[in-house]
Amino acid sequence: MDLNFGINGSFGVAAARPITISSSTPIAIVATANAGDTGLMKFNNADDGLKYVEDNTITDGTLEAALTGVSLQGVNCPLVVHVSTLNVDEAVNKTNVLAGLDMLKQSDPLTGIDIKNGLIIVPEYSAIVEVAAKMDSISSKMWTTGITDDFSVDEAGVSNFVGNFGSKYLLIGHGKYNADGKLIPFSALMAGLIAYHDGNTSFGWAKNHSNRIAKGVAGTQRVVEYLDGSDCESRRLRQKSVAMIVKDVGWRTYGFETTDIDPIWQSLDRVRTFHRLLAAILKASKWARDREADQLIWVKKSIVEFMNELKGNGVVIGFDVFFDPAKNTKATVTAGKFYLTVKVQDMPSIRELNIELVYSDDWGETLINYING
Known part of the structure; x- marks a missing residue:
C-alpha cells in the first residue's frame, strides 16, 4: 500500500489546445537532368536548386526550367526533387518519372519534408496521360495538388486531354510560357505562384489563385484567345476546368478548378482549404487518443x-x-x-x-x- 504522507501536488489541463496551420507549401518535383546525382533530394528553395544545376553543369532535361519557373515567383519554400538521368529514349524517361512519383511517398522519412497539402509537378512529362494519372493517384493518397501540363496545338487537343480526368486532386494546366529566356511549362510557374501566395497572404492556402500575376512571364508559345465579356477559347477551356496564363493587364493566371464530377469539389481553393483544416485538426487532436472519454x-x-x-x-x-x-x-x-x-x-x-x-x-x-x- 502506497503511503502519501505530507503535502502532495500535481497538475493537469482544463483548456482548449491551440490548432495551428503551417502557411508554407512544399513543392515536389519529378524531373530529368543530363548530369548530377539521381534519386530523391531536397533544396531549401528553388535558388538552392538552381545553384545545384550550375555546380553540376546541367544543360539538358526538365530540372532547370522547373526550378526557374518556381524561382521567378519569388517564393521561399522547401522543395523535394526526384531526378533521373535524361535518356535519348523517351519511353525510358517516362518509366523513370513514373518511378520517381512513387518515391515521393517516402519524402518525409528520406528528406524530412512532408509534402502533405503541398504541390506535385512533373514538368513536360505530365502532358502524358499515364503520368498525369499517376500524379492523381499519388496526390489522392498524400492530400497534395498535382499540377499537370498540356501542350496541345489547338482547343480540340486540350479538350481531349482534360477529358481523361475527373479528380479533385489535379489542376490541369496548358501551355509553355516565355520567361527568363526559356520556355517554361505552366506547372512550374503555377506551383511557384501558389506556394508564394499561400505563404505571403493571410490564410493564403484558402484563397483562389486565379487572376494573379505570373512573375517573369513575357509571352506564350501558343496564344489562347481571351476576351472580357465575350465567348472565347480561354473561357471555353476554363469551363472544362483547364487553367492557363493569359494576357490581361499583364500575364495572369486564369482558372483554379478541378475536374471532379461533384460541383462542390470543383473549386480547388475549397478542396485545399478542407484538407488543410482536416490535417490540422487531426494533428492537434492526437493527444486525446487513448485518454479518458471526458477529455x-x-x-x-x-x-x-x-x-x-x-x-x-x-x-x-x-x-x-x-x-x-x-x-x-x-x-x-x-x-x-x-x-x-x-x-x-x-x-x-x-x-x-x-x-x-x-x-x-x-x-x-x-x-x-x-x-x-
Missing part, C-alpha cells in the same frame, strides 16, 4: 476556438461542432468509439460577376428643369 470536451472546445479564428479572418462563413447522437450510440460509447462532426461553409471566391448596364430616362425631367433654369 473529448476539450477536443471539441479546441476545434470551436479554431473555427472562431477562421471565421474572424474570413476563411469560413459559419460552422457547427457536435457529437451527433445518431452516430454516437450506447454501443459505440461502450466500444470507446466517438464521432465528432464539424460542419463548415468556406468563404467562396468570385468566379462570375454579371454587371448589367441599363439605359433609363428616369432623370429626363432633371435635364429639362436645368435647361429651363
Whole structure:
C-alpha cells in the first residue's frame, strides 16, 4: 500500500489546445537532368536548386526550367526533387518519372519534408496521360495538388486531354510560357505562384489563385484567345476546368478548378482549404487518443476556438461542432468509439460577376428643369 504522507501536488489541463496551420507549401518535383546525382533530394528553395544545376553543369532535361519557373515567383519554400538521368529514349524517361512519383511517398522519412497539402509537378512529362494519372493517384493518397501540363496545338487537343480526368486532386494546366529566356511549362510557374501566395497572404492556402500575376512571364508559345465579356477559347477551356496564363493587364493566371464530377469539389481553393483544416485538426487532436472519454470536451472546445479564428479572418462563413447522437450510440460509447462532426461553409471566391448596364430616362425631367433654369 502506497503511503502519501505530507503535502502532495500535481497538475493537469482544463483548456482548449491551440490548432495551428503551417502557411508554407512544399513543392515536389519529378524531373530529368543530363548530369548530377539521381534519386530523391531536397533544396531549401528553388535558388538552392538552381545553384545545384550550375555546380553540376546541367544543360539538358526538365530540372532547370522547373526550378526557374518556381524561382521567378519569388517564393521561399522547401522543395523535394526526384531526378533521373535524361535518356535519348523517351519511353525510358517516362518509366523513370513514373518511378520517381512513387518515391515521393517516402519524402518525409528520406528528406524530412512532408509534402502533405503541398504541390506535385512533373514538368513536360505530365502532358502524358499515364503520368498525369499517376500524379492523381499519388496526390489522392498524400492530400497534395498535382499540377499537370498540356501542350496541345489547338482547343480540340486540350479538350481531349482534360477529358481523361475527373479528380479533385489535379489542376490541369496548358501551355509553355516565355520567361527568363526559356520556355517554361505552366506547372512550374503555377506551383511557384501558389506556394508564394499561400505563404505571403493571410490564410493564403484558402484563397483562389486565379487572376494573379505570373512573375517573369513575357509571352506564350501558343496564344489562347481571351476576351472580357465575350465567348472565347480561354473561357471555353476554363469551363472544362483547364487553367492557363493569359494576357490581361499583364500575364495572369486564369482558372483554379478541378475536374471532379461533384460541383462542390470543383473549386480547388475549397478542396485545399478542407484538407488543410482536416490535417490540422487531426494533428492537434492526437493527444486525446487513448485518454479518458471526458477529455473529448476539450477536443471539441479546441476545434470551436479554431473555427472562431477562421471565421474572424474570413476563411469560413459559419460552422457547427457536435457529437451527433445518431452516430454516437450506447454501443459505440461502450466500444470507446466517438464521432465528432464539424460542419463548415468556406468563404467562396468570385468566379462570375454579371454587371448589367441599363439605359433609363428616369432623370429626363432633371435635364429639362436645368435647361429651363
